[in-house]
Amino acid sequence: xxxxxxxxxxxxxxxxxxxxxxxxxxxxxxxxSFSSTLYGTLVGVPLGILLGINNFKGxxxxxxxxxxxxxxxxxxxxxxxxxxxxxxxxxxxYQLMYTSTAMIIAQTILVTPVIMGIVFNHASTSGYxxxxxxxxxxxxxxxxxxxxxxxxxxxxxxALVTGFGRAISEVGAVMIVGGNIRGFTRVMTxxxxxxxxxxxxxxxxxxxxxxxxxxxxxxxxxxxxxIGDQNEYRD
Amino acid sequence: MNIxxxxxxxxxxEKTVLNLEDKNRNLLFGSGKIHGxxxxxxxxxxxxxxxxxxxxxxxxxxxxxNGQSLDQDILSVMTYSTHTPTLFSRSVYxxxxxxxxxxxxxxxxxxxxxxxxLEEFEIDDIxxxxxxxxxxxxxxxxxxxxxxxxxxxxxxxxxxxxxxDPKSIQIIEAALQKRNCEQGLSIIxxxxxxxxxxxxxxxxxxxxxxxxxxxxxxxxxxxxxxPIIDEFISFNRF
Numbered sequence: 491x492x493x494x495x496x497x498x499x500x501x502x503x504x505x506x507x508x509x510x511x512x513x514x515x516x517x518x519x520x521x522x523s524f525s526s527t528l529y530g531t532l533v534g535v536p537l538g539i540l541l542g543i544n545n546f547k548g549x550x551x552x553x554x555x556x557x558x559x560x561x562x563x564x565x566x567x568x569x570x571x572x573x574x575x576x577x578x579x580x581x582x583x584y585q586l587m588y589t590s591t592a593m594i595i596a597q598t599i600l601v602t603p604v605i606m607g608i609v610f611n612h613a614s615t616s617g618y619x620x621x622x623x624x625x626x627x628x629x630x631x632x633x634x635x636x637x638x639x640x641x642x643x644x645x646x647x648x649a650l651v652t653g654f655g656r657a658i659s660e661v662g663a664v665m666i667v668g669g670n671i672r673g674f675t676r677v678m679t680x681x682x683x684x685x686x687x688x689x690x691x692x693x694x695x696x697x698x699x700x701x702x703x704x705x706x707x708x709x710x711x712x713x714x715x716x717i718g719d720q721n722e723y724r725d
Numbered sequence: 726m727n728i729x730x731x732x733x734x735x736x737x738x739e740k741t742v743l744n745l746e747d748k749n750r751n752l753l754f755g756s757g758k759i760h761g762x763x764x765x766x767x768x769x770x771x772x773x774x775x776x777x778x779x780x781x782x783x784x785x786x787x788x789x790x791n792g793q794s795l796d797q798d799i800l801s802v803m804t805y806s807t808h809t810p811t812l813f814s815r816s817v818y819x820x821x822x823x824x825x826x827x828x829x830x831x832x833x834x835x836x837x838x839x840x841x842x843l844e845e846f847e848i849d850d851i852x853x854x855x856x857x858x859x860x861x862x863x864x865x866x867x868x869x870x871x872x873x874x875x876x877x878x879x880x881x882x883x884x885x886x887x888x889x890d891p892k893s894i895q896i897i898e899a900a901l902q903k904r905n906c907e908q909g910l911s912i913i914x915x916x917x918x919x920x921x922x923x924x925x926x927x928x929x930x931x932x933x934x935x936x937x938x939x940x941x942x943x944x945x946x947x948x949x950x951x952p953i954i955d956e957f958i959s960f961n962r963f
C-alpha cells in the first residue's frame with residue numbers, strides 16, 4: 491500500500507516541478523489529439539449530417555458499418571496504418587512512420603467514425619424533423635444547413651469531446667505507428683504504459699493525474715456550455 | 726389557392742396507405758376555405774396532408790395548386806404544423822421570428838409582427854423562454870404563431886389542438902377564423918374533434934382505410950347514411 495501512497499506524493503512533486511520532458515509529452519499529446527479530432531470533425535460532421543438526413547437504399551447497412559467502426563480496436567487501426575506507412579508499404583516513400591503525422595493519421599481514422607456515428611444517429615432522428623420544419627417555414631439551401639448545424643450544435647460538441655476523449659486516451663495505435671520515441675513521438679498514454687512496465691509508478695501516476703485532469707476539464711467545459719443548459723431545471 | 730388531387734396513390738413497403746386513384750375520388754380544397762379532414766386512425770389523413778404540403782411525394786398521381794404543379798414559389802406560401810411541433814432550440818420570440826428572418830424582413834417589421842402574435846396567442850410572458858421547455862399548449866401556440874408570422878396563403882394543420890386546454894383551443898380557433906375571414910387564408914385541418922370540425926370548417930372530407938368516403942359540407946356529412954361515417958360520428962360526437 492505504501493508504494494501507491496508514495497507514488498501519489500512523488501507524482502504531485504513531479505507535476506509541480508514542471509519537468510520539461512513532461513511538458514513536452516503533454517503538449518505533443520494535446521497536439522496529436524486535437525489535430526486528429528479536428529480532421530475527424532471536418533470529415534465526420536458533414537458526412538454524418540448528409541447520411542443522416544437523407545433516406546437512401548442501403549442506409550441500414552451504412553449505419554451497421556459505422557457503428558462497427560466506432561468500436562474498432564485501436565491496435566488493429568494502428569496495425570493497418572503501419573502497414574500502409576511502412577517503408578515497403580504503399581505510402582512508404584513519404585517516410586511518415588514513427589512521426590507525429592503518422593500518429594495523427596491513425597487517430598484520425600480512429601475518431602472519425604466516432605464523431606460521424608454520433609452525428610449520424612441524431613441527424614437521422616431530430617435532424618430530419620428540423621429539416622422538415624425548416625422547409626415548411628420556407629427555408630432552403632444554406633438556410634437549412636445553418637439551421638441544422640445550430641440545432642445539432644449540442645450533439646456536435648458531444649461528438650467532438652467523445653472523439654477527443656477516444657484520441658487522448660488511446661495507446662495501441664500511437665504505440666505502433668509512433669514507436670514511443672523519447673522527445674519525438676512519446677505521448678502521455680505510451681509514457682504511462684512504458685513506465686508501468688519499468689516499475690516507475692510515481693511518474694505513471696503523475697502522468698495519469700494530468701491525463702485525468704485534461705479529460706475532466708474538457709468534459710466540464712462541455713457540460714457547462716452545452717449539456718448543463720439543456721438539463722436546466724424545468725417547472 | 727385551390728388545391729386539387731389527381732389520382733393520388735401512396736404505398737409504403739408495398740402496402741397502399743392512400744388510394745385516391747378513381748376519377749370521382751379526386752379532391753378539391755377550395756381557396757379561402759377551412760377544409761377539415763376527418764376519419765379513424767390509419768385512414769391516410771396525415772399522408773394526404775403531407776403529400777399536399779409537399780413533404781412527401783405520392784407513389785402515383787399529382788397535386789395541382791391553382792392548376793400548377795408544386796414548385797418553390799408555391800412551397801414558399803404554404804406551411805404545415807402538427808400536434809407535436811418541432812420548435813427550434815431558441816427563445817419563443819426567435820422561433821416566431823425565424824420565417825421572417827429567412828425572408829430578410831426589416832428588423833422593426835419583424836419586431837412588430839412577432840409582438841402582435843405573442844399578444845394574440847397570449848404567450849407574451851414566455852417570449853424569452855427557451856422553446857424546449859414549453860408545455861403542450863404553449864408549444865402549440867408558439868408553433869402556430871410561427872406558421873402564421875409570414876402570412877402564408879395555405880396552412881396545413883395536423884391535429885393542432887390535440888391534448889391542450891379549452892382556453893388555448895379557443896385562442897387557436899379564433900386566430901384561424903380571423904385570418905380565414907380577413908386575409909382569405911386557406912386552412913386544411915386534420916382533427917379528431919368533431920365539434921371543432923363542425924364549428925370551424927366549411928367543408929369536410931372523410932377518409933377510411935386510405936379511401937375517400939365523403940367530401941362535402943358538414944351538414945351533408947352529418948346527414949350521411951354511410952354506415953362507417955355514421956359509426957364514426959356516433960363515437961366522436963361528444
